[in-house]
Amino acid sequence: MPVLARWIEAAGIPTVVVTMMPAVAEERRAPRIVGVEFPFGHAFGMPHDRAMQRRVLELALRVLAGAAAFGTRVDLDIQWPVPLREAYKAWQPGVPSPIVRKMLEARQSQS
């Protein structure tokens, strides 16, 4: 995703990446980054929580329009309102993805 932002930015369209892995977006050299400490699949927050979604989008727009230089990262100060163990389980698919299944099988055959 950060690299897609780079290609679109290089074509002349300013971009901001809203991501739960801002350190990775920095490493991959995204031009503007907003970090959110939310589970995967929830870049803009909790379902139906319009106030939380608005805080994320408004920060993204501020960074998009206001960042002065390449590599600007601003983190949003909102804690995920669901206990970690529950949230960690909840975002993951019921059936492991094909690549995860393959990794698990490889690990099992090694042990």
Added chain:
Amino acid sequence: MIAQHLGHLRNHRDHVTNRVISQCHTFHVIVDSYRFLPRSFRPLYEGRGPFPGEEGPVWAPFEKRLSESRIALLTSAGLYLKGSQQSFDVEREKVHEEWGDPTWRAIPSAARPDEIAVAHLHINDEDLLADSEIAVPMHLLTELASEGVVGGSVADNVSVMGYQDRSLRDWRDTTAPAIVAHLREHGADALVLAPA
């Protein structure tokens, strides 16, 4: 007493270090980037650096006022319109585990929640189906446009399926240029991207 003095110096140095960080345009780091990631996946992401050829800065200045700008959204959650669009090809991924569908879909801002489906094997789609605004806040953006916070929103936002890291060739050669052409055609001044 000396220890106290050294402690004071150390604190002072920490303060200076933080100022240096802020000069690199990173503000106070709050987010733990690996909080929700299984520990065994962390080495796949951390410390990998930029992709080859993608080391340098790229920068398109944001030149207009936000209130005069048309904004577009892009999600990598694999959203598509179930009535009129083909799903991202998850069947092929089930057979070729390292392959992810590199195509893209245009998602109209006016799409109803019950028109939207999700094709992404790496996340639980329950919350996305309950409220797709958590991935692509199209209705919220329309609302901000009606309030004058932004100048407007595009009629069609963009959806991709984000499992691509193993081969970026199709995204780079085909998908990215097509998305750029789409954004230009729709008069987008800037893009907010959100990975799933």
